[in-house]
Amino acid sequence: MSDQAQSGNPADAKPIPFGQGYKLIGRDYSTPDLPAKVTGRAKYAEDFRAEGMLFAKLVLSPMPHARLRGYDLSRALALPGVRAILTPADVPPAAGPHGERVLTAEPMFQGDPVMAVCAVDEATAAEAIEKIELDFEALPFVIDPLDSLRPNGPNPRAEGNVWFGRELKPLKWTEADFASYANGQLPMGHAPSAWSYGDLDAGFRNAALVLDRSFVTPDVSHQCLEPRSAMAYWQNGKLVIHTGTQSTYQTVPAIARWLGIPQDKIVLVSEYTGGGFGSKVTGTMIMLVPALLAKKVHAPVMMRISREEEQYLGRARPGFQGRMKIGFDRGGRITALDMFVICDSGAYGSQFDVIASGNIVSLLYQPPAMRWRGVSAMTNTPTRSAQSAPGGLQGIAIIEPILAEAARKLKVDQVALRMANSAEGPAEYGPVREGQRAHATSCFLKQALAHGAEQFQWSQRVAQRPRRSGTKIRGVGVSLSAFSGGTIGYDGLLVITPAGKVRFHSGIGNLGTESVIDVHRAAAEVLDVPWDACEVVWGDSSRLLPYTCASDGSQTTHAMTRAAHALGLECRRRLQEVAARTLGGAPEEYEVANLRVFHPGSGAGMSFAEAARHAIALGGIYDGHQPNPGVHPATQAAAAALAGQGLVACARDRFPHDGGTYSYVAAFAEVEVDVETGKYFITDFLAYGDVGTVLHPKSLGGQLLGRSTLGMGHALGQKWVYDPHYGAALARRFYQTKPPTILDVPVDMQWNALNIPDPQTPVGARGVGEPPVGGGCAAILNALSDALGDEIFRRAPVNADTILTSLEAGRPMQLPLATGI
Amino acid sequence: MPEPEAPPPGASAGPALSRRKFILGVIAGGAVVSAASYRLLAPRAASRPALLGGERLLTLRVNGRLRRAEVAQQETLAWTLRYKLGLTGTKLACDRAECGSCTVLLDDVPHYACSVLTHTVRNRAVTTVEGLAAPDGKLHPLQQAVIAEQGFQCAFCMSGFLMAAAGFLKTNPNPTRTEMAHGVSGNLCRCQDYSKILDTLMHGAELMRKGAQA
Structure with a gap:
């Protein structure tokens, strides 16, 4: 456990300056992949x-x-x-x-x-x-999951339309189930997946306010700038x-x-x-x-894959048709929550989003009683896959506008309402399994919310009413956000070469998050070596890689800093042993620092270069000939193939861990809407993270704001559009479903992080790629409803034409429930 | 395979110039050169079909050097740079003027290379990301700024942004953050790292101004 670990009580937690107590962790540096990238030499x-x-x-x-x-x-x-x-x-x-x-x-x-x-x-x-x-x-084909659920509705393939676990079966609802469709409320027939806990009925009975809203979230393509050539x-x-x-x-x-x-x-x-x-x-x-x-x-x-082909092959987030009924007490505390979602899983395989949506909602907002029901439907639309915060974004986009409406109806401040409901500490989430619910490793979201509100000057912005100036209205929004932030049990591998360099072998993909390099600084920190003596090899499976997680689920920073920390400890022990066996004395009498292993009393010792040569002479467990038997067979094979190159160390993360690892963000936005044109701009944005120990501030800032902006795209205008008659995609290129541009976001977006270590991981660091995404989307939606009221939209994205026509009609003028529009 | 680069014009201006004039003359005359010294015109494999629109040998001024390439009538500059000259720092992400990843400078003005026909740039100076650094390898201030600020993420958009910014800064060396954002607004970053990109480009602009004063 980190010496910086604090008690689980969030009230005691205060932000910690980045890098405090460390030489490398929490400090900015420049990753070694940049020179090739800036000169155009980097080959994709x-x-x-x-x-x-x-x-x-x-x-x-x-x-x-x-x-x-x-x-x-x-x-x-x-x-x-x-x-x-x-x-x-x-x-x-x-x-x-x-x-x-x-x-x-x-x-x-x-x-x-x-x-x-x-x-x-x-x-x-x-x-x-x-x-x-x-x-x-x-x-026969199906584009909208609801069409396939109607009595006698078509199936996307002969065997059925809905996933029951791994089996595809037909599921048809009754006309009675569909009765609510006419008034824009999502029909809720039988759902193959469901769980609940607490007394839902009592929660609604005792509520001061109950809201029941349907909401549709868009399909959004990943649109990686590099097509999958x-x-x-x-x-x-x-x-x-x-x-x-x-x-x-x-x-x-x-x-x-x-x-x-x-x-x-x-x-x-x-x-x-x-x-x-x-x-x-x-x-x-x-x-x-x-x-x-x-x-x-x-x-x-x-x-080579073209941009248009990428639309078909490049994957997308599944859109949700959701409905949520929430009871609130007078103070805005949730008393009961009933959630129903239909996930358009596309043509192959059920998407994880449907399950994740319920877990994230229950974790973030801690309803005392909750029911979740989910339908994962197959349609004849392109293959979906996880996209940053799969299910997290959809769940947050469905619940947050309801919270915003409730706060207005109850006359409770938006931040206060979220403070009352937010998770904290080792918060429980999801269904009851074998008598208990899962719990998070830690959560300081309330602190992130409080410090974020202060930095964003939330109260001052709220107090500046009326905020109308000519045809422009300003609105502010806040959203909680979370997603998974780490796994455990992977390996690290390094070689100290006879030239005195510390060479890390990285099996992490280099997709721009920089975790491919960043995580190894956790090992360098333990060894107390200067970073310029370290090098990282990556990007080529022939370069002998340790057992490494895939960079999805924002797991890398957590999983691989644990592995790196274990590797640093293992390497330090081997260095001490090499010194003791060469120079005499007991291994624990030696210290490791600044590229030397030395006896602090006598001053006797050796450089890393000498230690590497001695390790080769000693052989066995010191130079890779007998790899650490505690690591994955793949890591053992890699270490054995490196045998004789120097001091070869490998280790597995076996640090204790009994919670679910999640990271959290409080997101704040202000928008300015022109009610004459329907056009709106985001004028300010802040993402305040509770992501554990900050590993690399600049790359963290890039993740917090970059992934927030990915989420904003879902609010600002990105969606799939389908011709229902021919089942043909109409939005296939950037200009038809455009990711936010540099002019769609404020020029001075802000980010910050608590830098409070996670108590269940030695470095304290958690992943951050996905946690901000839902907040980026929902903070914009909430700022829009703050400016325009609750009768403007019942789906995302919110476009100018929706704003204009809904304002004129005084009710949401969008086709409810349908997908692909 | 890319043709080896010709020496910089300063190194042997005479011969380079005369070769260029010779080739331009040939092209103007409508004939196709066939000479053993031009590797791109080596005989093709027997199975290779005739290409579409009558290829011609052009000489282009790319990154301060004269480069020869056999270019089809409908060929885009991005194609020529990437696949004929081996300058793969210019990226193709949409190939339809939507994203800016292929941005290069033509006579110091940013252009989408996916939407410029190579035939139209014969008399213009083409600068790609490979030509941004000084001939001695010293990085351009914008490149230095990327390294200092840990700018960009996956970096597939990076060369386009750098070229757009380099062109923009020639017209406005001292922009505000908002002006800089407008200057590169024709470029998409799907990592959506706009905040850090602006930090980087503003830092690069500052380094350029300091360099100009020095």
Whole structure:
């Protein structure tokens, strides 16, 4: 446990200056990947070239659901320069009965890949695609989950429309269930997943105010700036693949599983990844196309993915149709909460969002009684995946506008209402399992809320009423936010070289969060070495990587600082032993600092360079020949392959931990709405984090504000739009569903963090990528309703036309409940 | 494969200039040069089909050097830079003028290279991110600022932002934060790291002003 760990009582907790008590942790520095990035030398997947390289292009389904009855490839194959065409018969089977395949003969959405053409260049491949004749049988399709739930509604595939665990089955509600649809309230028929705790009825009975609201959240594509291009070739029986991924370590087993080849036959190169946000957790399956084609044509194959193809292949957050009934007492404390959500999980696989939404709401707002019901529906729309705060954003976007409305109706300050409901300490969350509920490791969200309100000058802003000036109205909003922030049980690996350098092997993906480098400073801190004596190798699976988490669920900073801390302790012990065995005395008499291991009494000692040479001479457990048996077999293999290179140390995180690790953010926003045009601007924003110990302030600030802004996109205008008649995507490019630009956010956004260590992890640091996302969205929604009232919107995003027409009508003038509009 | 770079114009101005004039003359005459010394015109593999729109050998002035490339009529500058000249620091993220990742300078003015035909830039100075640093390798102040401020995240948008900012700062060397935001508003960052990007670019502008005074 950290010496800085404080008691679990939030009342005692105060913000701590960044870096206090540390030499490296909490201090800004410059990551070593920047020089290559600023000069343009950094090579992303599409920047690689190989001798004799060919090009691949995909044939995408024009229909939302169809069966490929037959095809004629002869004219395409006859075209000069065409080398091969990959068909569904050439690709590995799906993992389950309804799993995604690389190419499919039953496309499940418009844009689902059906074939791939390999040719000498892309123009030839494109010409060949025109000459392929495909015979499709059109099948029934579903775009809006509610359509499939209606009595006799269509199914997205023959077996059904709703996920019951891992099984797809039909679920149809009755006309009576749908009675509420006409007045804009979400029908709530049978839901396959449900849990509850506490006395819901009593909670509502005793409430001073009960609000029951339906709310729709948008589908939003990840839109990584780097499309999921990949280049692959086979050499001496090994597959070499260049692609973008969120994990260098975990992508190799994924490829091995998908292709059915051993892991040691795969070399993955991914030094730079142009964004992930959950869409490239272990790469994506489509990268197998160049790998399979390269095997077929015995030449390297590059497949560039266009922006429009990225819309189909690049994943998206599933939109929710939600309904929530909340009871409040006079002070604004929640007495009961009843939540119902339908998650559009897209064409393959059920999305985790549906489960996470209930857990996050119960954690953040601590209702004394709560019921959650969830439907995970299949539709003929592109494959979804986790996107920063999957389910967290949707849950927060559904509850927060209701809290804002309740505060106004009860005449309670918005911050005070959230303070009354916010989680604190080892807060419980989720359903009762085996007699108890899960609990968080720690939570200082109330402190973040209080300090954030002070920094944002919340009271002063609220007091400045009326805030109307001409046609402009200002509104302020606050939102709580949280998401998972860490896992446990991974390994660290380092070599102290005979040149006296400390070299960390990093299996973390380099997708821009900088955790690929940052976490190793926790080991350097233990060893008390200057950072300029450290180097990090990353981005190449042939460089011998330790067992490492994937960078999803914001787990890396927590998981891998634990592993790094364990590694630092292990390495220090080995250094002490090497010194004792070489110079005499007991290991614990030696100290390690400043690139030396030395006896503080006699002054006898040696440099790291000397220790490395002695470690090689000693062999065994000191130089990798006998790796630490307590680590994962993959780490042992990596350490053994490094044997003899110096002092080789590896260790596993076995630190105690009994809670669920979450990070928290209090988000504050002010908007200015022009009621004559409906246009609005965010004029101020603050994200105040409770993320445990701050590891690297500048990258933390980037995460807090960057991911807040990703969340804002859901409020400001991002969504999918579908043609319901043809099941065709209408929003396919940036200009049709544009992420926020630099002009959509305030020029001086603010962030801050408590820097209070998590009591259940030695460095105290937790992840931060996802926790701000819901707050970024909901703070904007709440600022809008503060400016305009509660009768403007019942869905996100909120566009200018909604504001104008709703203001004029005095009620929300949006089509309720429908998706894809 | 990229053609090896020609020496900088200062190093051997005479021959470089004459070669350029020679090639420009050839192109103006509508003929296609065929000479063993031009590697890009080496005979193609027999299976390679004729390319679309009549390729011609152009000489471009890229990052202060003369570079020759065989360019199709409909070819965009981003394509030529990335796939003919090996300058992959210029990124393609949308290829339709929506995101700015491919921004380069043409005679010091930022342009989306995905939406400029290479044929139209024959007489203009093209600057890419690879040409931002000084010939001796000293980083441009904007590049120094990225390193000092830990600017950007995944950095796929970075070269576009740096080129847009470099162009903008030539017209307004002392911008406010708001002016700088407008100056790079044609560029998207999906990591949405706008706050830190503005910190970085403002710091870079400051370094440029200090450098100009020194």
